[in-house]
């Protein structure tokens with residue numbers, strides 16, 4: 276093994292110089308495919324992917340020639356380690372081609388899947404039509420039709436491909452020295468107690484979730500009646516305002532605690548004031564620059580895709596942020612709809628781009644988040660400030676803001692419908708996949724085990740009978756697209772730690788949920804100093820830089836929701852928490 280430091284430095288310099296161009300070429304081809312799904316563009320992206328994979332493999336094998344532990348210089352050691360971890364590029368050529376082809380096939384199925392009415396006359400895609408129905412409809416049967424139709428058109432048709440995807444993922448993981456792909460994914464958190472830490476944090480948050488679940492279930496009884504809601508059973512999964520019941524924000528009007536107090540909903544005002552996508556992006560950009568963060572560059576405004584093309588092109592609508600690797604070209608691809616949900620999502624995506632720009636001068640192996648959860652948290656932290664009634668009023672999206680207990684509970688419940696409802700979903704998404712990758716869940720019971728987890732963690736049941744002909748996990752973007760999900764669970768916990776640290780830095784006093792860091796340069800600098808590290812240091816160092824402590828903790832999240840927790844416990848005094856009648860189901864009712 277090579278231990279010569281000069282040779283190591285030359286190798287790293289060569290990697291850095293040759294990588295930018297090949298990364299740009301791959302992103303350019305992948306962007307063209309994502310914003311215009313055709314066979315031709317698919318072939319081009321697969322070719323560019325193979326070139327990028329060959330580059331990774333060549334440099335990965337060369338990096339392994341060095342005895343990385345022989346180097347005192349932590350940066351050299353860490354760069355060699357990251358270059359050695361080449362993921363799917365370790366697969367033999369034919370397997371690699373098959374692997375990439377399967378993923379783009381599943382992703383295409385997902386992006387073009389549609390639900391049709393009256394004999395295929397008119398059909399709807401997920402984005403924006405089916406999403407809109409799931410959010411707005413209060414018709415039990417209509418929701419059921421769309422919920423099942425989407426799963427038939429997306430998940431069900433990719434079930435066989437997924438089985439092959441699992442085999443190839445595990446083969447690649449083994450070639451990288453891991454027992455299975457779940458172990459490889461968990462390694463990105465560089466913490467040997469990661470699973471135990473996540474489980475502990477989940478257990479701390481579960482009481483609050485069960486209180487929210489019981490409260491919402493009680494309210495849904497008023498809307499959907501005894502036949503469809505059992506106050507000791509699971510909630511039918513299609514009634515929560517979202518295709519996957521991962522966010523319950525869209526049924527806020529059915530569950531608002533004090534209907535007479537002002538509803539904190541900015542969407543009607545956005546529509547009345549004729550907001551459009553570009554304006555929403557500028558509002559978000561202005562928030563970032565108010566914190567002395569880097570503004571979106573001109574190329575961003577010129578090359579991003581902010582709305583779904585109207586020329587009938589098939590595109591991947593699921594939002595994403597793009598770093599083209601040349602330290603200049605950064606984009607967002609999103610099918611923006613003018614509503615509060617998408618204003619929050621724009622902040623989420625822009626958080627990714629801010630992170631890209633903050634670490635763009637790091638060596639290529641360090642141009643990444645401290646861990647995947649950090650990358651997901653940045654934008655959401657800023658959105659916590661933007662979502663306060665005080666801030667929404669400041670940007671003209673709310674007329675009046677009351678400062679009384681009723682308004683406070685209304686606001687905190689709305690935030691809980693997004694942030695607390697999401698936690699069990701984010702947790703179970705990779706619980707299921709970790710078990711699929713390590714063989715604890717076999718392909719003969721993919722769907723049965725999925726619904727076991729949906730019941731166990733979310734307290735949901737399917738509105739219609741499910742069999743192993745179905746593949747409901749495939750109905751959620753990240754499964755066909757090979758994108759891990761525990762990153763969002765981590766993000767939803769640490770974003771409150773970051774929020775608290777920024778609020779302290781901004782000199783905020785009073786309850787955490789009222790904090791808005793708008794225009795605080797000190798708070799912005801705190802985040803910028805962390806982001807500029809990229810993945811050059813262990814994430815515990817990055818965490819310490821912001822919060823002064825080195826671990827993930829649910830403490831700040833629980834502090835933020837404290838007033839709501841107290842209120843819910845009182846409200847639920849005579850409620851049954853949980854779903855003890857676990858075998859109740861809406862389709863077995865008379």
Ligand SMILES: O=C(CCC(O)(O)[C@H](Cc1ccccc1)NC(=O)c1ccccc1)N[C@@H](Cc1c[nH]c2ccccc12)C(=O)O
Pocket residue numbers: 521593594595596597619620623624627650651655756758763
């Ligand atoms: O998937 C997303 C947003 C999309 C993304 O920005 O996370 C995107 C997903 C993706 C990953 C890899 C390839 C393609 C899409 N991630 C990125 O664009 C991204 C960019 C750079 C680094 C890491 C991730 N959100 C999750 C849940 C979620 C977390 N926070 C939210 C806030 C508002 C709305 C949704 C969410 C979801 O919709 O289920």
Ligand SMILES: [Zn+2]
Pocket residue numbers: 623624627650651
């Ligand atoms: Zn994201």
